[in-house]
Amino acid sequence: MQSRTKQIAISAMFAALAIGIYGLESMIPNPIPIPGIKLGLANIITLIVLKKYGLKESALVLAVRILLSSLLFGQLMSLLYSAVGGALCLIAEYLVDKFLRGKALFITAIFGAILHNVGQLLVAVIITSLPGVLIYTPYLMISAVITGFVTGLAALFSLKLLKKL
Amino acid sequence: MANIENNKKLNSRIIVASVVCAVIFISSLLAVFLRKNQISGQTAYIYSSGRLVRTIDLNIAPNESFDITSENGGSNTIEISNHNIRVTHASCPDGLCVKCGYARESGIPIVCLPNKLVIVLDDNKGGSVDAVTY
Numbered sequence: 475m476q477s478r479t480k481q482i483a484i485s486a487m488f489a490a491l492a493i494g495i496y497g498l499e500s501m502i503p504n505p506i507p508i509p510g511i512k513l514g515l516a517n518i519i520t521l522i523v524l525k526k527y528g529l530k531e532s533a534l535v536l537a538v539r540i541l542l543s544s545l546l547f548g549q550l551m552s553l554l555y556s557a558v559g560g561a562l563c564l565i566a567e568y569l570v571d572k573f574l575r576g577k578a579l580f581i582t583a584i585f586g587a588i589l590h591n592v593g594q595l596l597v598a599v600i601i602t603s604l605p606g607v608l609i610y611t612p613y614l615m616i617s618a619v620i621t622g623f624v625t626g627l628a629a630l631f632s633l634k635l636l637k638k639l
Numbered sequence: 640m641a642n643i644e645n646n647k648k649l650n651s652r653i654i655v656a657s658v659v660c661a662v663i664f665i666s667s668l669l670a671v672f673l674r675k676n677q678i679s680g681q682t683a684y685i686y687s688s689g690r691l692v693r694t695i696d697l698n699i700a701p702n703e704s705f706d707i708t709s710e711n712g713g714s715n716t717i718e719i720s721n722h723n724i725r726v727t728h729a730s731c732p733d734g735l736c737v738k739c740g741y742a743r744e745s746g747i748p749i750v751c752l753p754n755k756l757v758i759v760l761d762d763n764k765g766g767s768v769d770a771v772t773y
Contacts, residue, residue: 575649601752
């Protein structure tokens with residue numbers, strides 16, 4: 475029974491965290507030449523907010539994170555990629571979490587990561603009119619499963635710690 | 640009794656989800672490693688915004704360096720040396736195409752998404768899946 479004001483403050487804090495994580499991650503040099511391969515650490519925040527405060531709050535935090543991150547760290551193009559990827563990711567995580575009744579969060583995270591990359595591939599194909607971009611799909615799937623697993627674990631442990639507060 | 644039933648249903652759901660993840664993962668691994676066994680291509684096809692702009696037979700092509708200008712004004716400098724092809728300079732912000740280095744096999748094309756540039760190697764003997772896509 476938190477007040478709406480308190481909830482807004484908490485969500486804002488998580489949004490700021492997400493932006494910070496995203497910015498930090500964008501500074502890490504990426505040795506892999508495939509576009510779209512990244513750690514996806516900001517998904518940890520999306521998962522935490524989804525589990526703790528529900529779909530609506532998570533969508534809000536995600537929207538704020540995408541808007542501000544693209545303004546701060548990216549170009550206009552990255553806004554579209556992030557938006558589609560993030561939206562698909564959140565929807566997938568919400569559905570899988572329901573399907574698994576809240577258990578095995580790392581599986582939820584993996585599906586989120588997979589759908590995120592699927593979204594980015596779709597945008598890439600539509601924008602560049604080059605269906606050949608899909609050749610990257612296997613590499614992106616491998617990356618998604620691995621990074622999804624890691625971020626899922628991170629979210630799981632974070633949630634356990636947050637319960638103590 | 641109901642609890643054990645629910646647990647079983649939940650566990651089977653978890654197993655289903657895990658299997659789906661494993662299938663995606665393993666099939667992707669297979670797609671990557673089976674591709675690497677293909678014979679190296681000898682012809683380079685350069686596409687800008689989806690249109691084939693140059694075909695280069697790497698066996699006989701002399702060493703040269705040229706620019707491809709994309710329809711949004713960006714440019715990539717492509718270099719052919721010693722029967723290999725790569726992007727040496729690009730106007731795009733991330734420069735992934737340059738980082739790719741030489742195009743090595745029929746599998747991975749060199750792509751510059753912002754400039755809509757794709758360089759694909761193809762096996763002259765045919766049978767490369769990439770040829771169908773384009």
